Amino acid sequence: MGLGASRRTALVTGAAGFLGSHLTDRLLAEGFEVVGIDSLMTGDLTNLERAGRDPHFHFQLGDVREPIHVYAEVVFNLACPASPIHYQSDPYATLTSSVLGALRLVELARGRKCTIVHASTSEVYGDPSVHPQPESYWGHVNPIGERSCYDEGKRCAETLLTDARRRWGVDARIVRIFNTYGPRMAFDDGRVISNFVVQALRKQSLTIFGDGKQSRSFCYVDDLIDGLVAMIRPAEIDGPVNLGNPTEFTIAELAQQVISLTGDGSDLVRAPLPADDPRQRKPDITRARALLGFDPKVDLATGLGRTIADFRARLDARAGG
Numbered sequence: 001m002g003l004g005a006s007r008r009t010a011l012v013t014g015a016a017g018f019l020g021s022h023l024t025d026r027l028l029a030e031g032f033e034v035v036g037i038d039s040l041m042t043g044d045l046t047n048l049e050r051a052g053r054d055p056h057f058h059f060q061l062g063d064v065r066e067p068i069h070v071y072a073e074v075v076f077n078l079a080c081p082a083s084p085i086h087y088q089s090d091p092y093a094t095l096t097s098s099v100l101g102a103l104r105l106v107e108l109a110r111g112r113k114c115t116i117v118h119a120s121t122s123e124v125y126g127d128p129s130v131h132p133q134p135e136s137y138w139g140h141v142n143p144i145g146e147r148s149c150y151d152e153g154k155r156c157a158e159t160l161l162t163d164a165r166r167r168w169g170v171d172a173r174i175v176r177i178f179n180t181y182g183p184r185m186a187f188d189d190g191r192v193i194s195n196f197v198v199q200a201l202r203k204q205s206l207t208i209f210g211d212g213k214q215s216r217s218f219c220y221v222d223d224l225i226d227g228l229v230a231m232i233r234p235a236e237i238d239g240p241v242n243l244g245n246p247t248e249f250t251i252a253e254l255a256q257q258v259i260s261l262t263g264d265g266s267d268l269v270r271a272p273l274p275a276d277d278p279r280q281r282k283p284d285i286t287r288a289r290a291l292l293g294f295d296p297k298v299d300l301a302t303g304l305g306r307t308i309a310d311f312r313a314r315l316d317a318r319a320g321g
């Protein structure tokens, strides 16, 4: 077969990240030619080891804030630091990656037959006063807080892509991704699941921020990727779509699950709650179910078990190497 003959080409920005690399693997398995772009600001090439062995995968070191010269029928835009410690460590890079990245994709797709699936976030809802959060909720966001570079950057990217759709007919589709976890999460990205798993495997105390009564709803990565890929199937999707697992846990409950699954006998230690930390979060996925048939299947205990096994193997490899 000639280069790309009869294969659809997908561009994945942020391909070396946690979600980007899982999505890349899935698209290759589904028969796409995949171009992955990543600046490696927070991504890691080891996440692309499997994809790198596939002749249908092509990697470009690049920054989504610069013009992109790739022809693709489908673009998945995942290029942005996404964990609180990463996105707050360089707020300017975070905000510009969101907004300029969206602008570059509009330039790439405008006037062409190209579908953009843009990764937005549950952070657009801020510290929500409506629970669970449907797409129709406008959110409760601090425009000048420590999380604002991410929250407002993502909100502005949604605005830009929606205007491009209204004005120029750009087929931009927005997913609002809720907390997602699984193998390949960075050890040091500061998220609650990666922190707890690393701490438990190292027999350290698990750090509970605040009283531990704040809630999140955790989606296993394979389920999330099902939803992302499904976003390109309907002929038309207008308006954002929540993707996540609606089963809600408190952070204290999560800690207990990690401790019992690792069996390492860790205890808990309290630490201050970060500024603007949302009190509760749970997606209303009625729209994703209806539009995409989205139905997260992996429960927390099963997903944590797989995640712990992956973290254990990587920590052992690191200790051995």
Ligand code: UDP
Binding pocket: 084, 179, 190, 191, 192, 193, 195, 196, 207, 208, 209, 210, 214, 216, 251, 273, 274, 277, 278
């Ligand atoms: N959290 C915690 N201990 C940690 C890391 C995070 O208690 O070591 C809490 C954090 O304050 C938040 C929740 O866990 O309430 C989820 O945090 P994460 O950074 O994973 O994602 P967020 O949903 O806040 O973007």
